[in-house]
Structure formats: structure tokens, C-alpha cells
Amino acid sequence: MHIRQFLQVYLIMGSNNCIENPLYVLEQALAGGITLFQFREKGRGAKTGADKQKLALQMKELCRRYHVPFLVNDDVDLAIEVGADGIHVGQEDEPIESVRRRCPKNFIVGVSATNVQEAVEAGSAGADYIGAGPVFVTATKHDAKTPIGLEGLAEIRRLIGNTPLVAIGGIQEKNAAEVIKAGADGISVISAISGSENALTAAQQLKHQTMLTE
Numbered sequence: 001m002h003i004r005q006f007l008q009v010y011l012i013m014g015s016n017n018c019i020e021n022p023l024y025v026l027e028q029a030l031a032g033g034i035t036l037f038q039f040r041e042k043g044r045g046a047k048t049g050a051d052k053q054k055l056a057l058q059m060k061e062l063c064r065r066y067h068v069p070f071l072v073n074d075d076v077d078l079a080i081e082v083g084a085d086g087i088h089v090g091q092e093d094e095p096i097e098s099v100r101r102r103c104p105k106n107f108i109v110g111v112s113a114t115n116v117q118e119a120v121e122a123g124s125a126g127a128d129y130i131g132a133g134p135v136f137v138t139a140t141k142h143d144a145k146t147p148i149g150l151e152g153l154a155e156i157r158r159l160i161g162n163t164p165l166v167a168i169g170g171i172q173e174k175n176a177a178e179v180i181k182a183g184a185d186g187i188s189v190i191s192a193i194s195g196s197e198n199a200l201t202a203a204q205q206l207k208h209q210t211m212l213t214e
């Protein structure tokens, strides 16, 4: 499968984002049809060291069972240690050139962009996909930039050619379809699944929205 297809419903999550056991939440989301997963263990009380690595390995095994690629956020060393399928880095993280030097050849490398220039540069640097956002206001990432809106997302789509594009920030069931219409190949979410009462149903409903056509 091409990376574009994996972007359809991309769950990002760490233990801080969950009201229940994160392994339970992830398994429910996998059963509900998520297509890609990113382990993002950040914020107050986040696991570190051996505890972080243990959770990463457990999550990777769950993802394997559902044939869903497992990516790690920011932490290139951890991604390599646990045999992840890839890594996601932002503008303040390790540069893609350095990531490529250190990681296996077939590693999926995603790069964040908050504007057209960053997106075009990430595409030229060889990112496998671009995570563009925030599209809408989000309470999940405290240092998120000003929302780019659907117009900003559509402009990025126009200017990055064929590079796979996933939208992020404030995406929920009610706005997922318009994000796809604006040109994203998929949606990436934290709270819409990990903060919901039923992660399985939430994943199913989001997936349904990404499949609606005009």
C-alpha cells in the first residue's frame, strides 16, 4: 500500500491523551479502522526512558496485528530502537536530512508544516508526507500556531504537487469531510478518538466521513 492510503485516518496518541488505558484505546481505534498510528508521548507526566520504550513496543505489537504502520513522534533514537515503521518530525525537531542518514532506508518520514513555504521545503527535502496544520483551533497542542483554515490547507495542496498530505488540528467528525474536499489525503487526530468515550465508534465515524464524495 502507498503511504497516501495509510494517511486516511491517522491516529496520534500518548498516554496523556487517554482517559482509559492507552493500549485499550489503541486496540479499539485499530478495530475501528485507523490506518496509521503515531506514538506521541509528551506533556506533564509523560513516560520516559524504559517505561516509554515499553509502551512503544506494546503499541507497535498491537499495530502489527492490525497491519497498521507504527510511527514515533520526535524521538528518532526510540523509533530506531523499537523497530518502528517511521518517524514524524516538526520544524523544531531533527532535520529530515539527518533523520534519513540515521534511519533504515524504507523508513516513513513525515514532516510538519504550518505554512506553504514549510510545506514546499519539506516536499523538496524528500518527506514521505506532510502534516499540515493546525487547520482548526485545537486545545490539544498548547504551542500550536494560528489555524490555517481550509483555505490555507487548499493552498498547500496546490503548491506541493503530488506529495502526500495529511491535515491536523481540531479535526472531528463534523469537519473531516471538508478537510478531504480541500485536498488532504487524510485526517490526523488526537482528541477526536483518544478523548472520545468509544474509540472504536469514533474511528469508524471519522473513516466514514473521509469516504464521502460530492
Ligand SMILES: Cc1ncc(COP(=O)(O)OP(=O)(O)O)c(N)n1
Pocket: 012, 038, 040, 042, 073, 074, 088, 089, 090, 091, 092, 093, 110, 111, 112, 113, 130, 131, 132, 141, 166, 168, 188
Ligand atoms: C501528522 C502530524 N502532523 C503534525 C504534527 C506536529 O509535529 P510538531 O510540530 O513537531 O509538534 P509535536 O507533535 O512534536 O508537538 C504531528 N505530530 N503529526
Ligand SMILES: Cc1nc(C(=O)O)sc1CCOP(=O)(O)O
Pocket: 012, 112, 113, 131, 132, 133, 134, 135, 137, 138, 139, 140, 141, 144, 145, 168, 169, 170, 171, 188, 189, 190, 191, 192
Ligand atoms: C499534534 C498536533 N500538531 C498540530 C499541528 O498543527 O502541527 S495540531 C496537533 C494536535 C492535534 O490534536 P487534536 O486532533 O486533538 O486537535
Ligand SMILES: [Mg+2]
Pocket: 073, 074, 088, 089, 090, 091, 093
Ligand atoms: Mg515534534
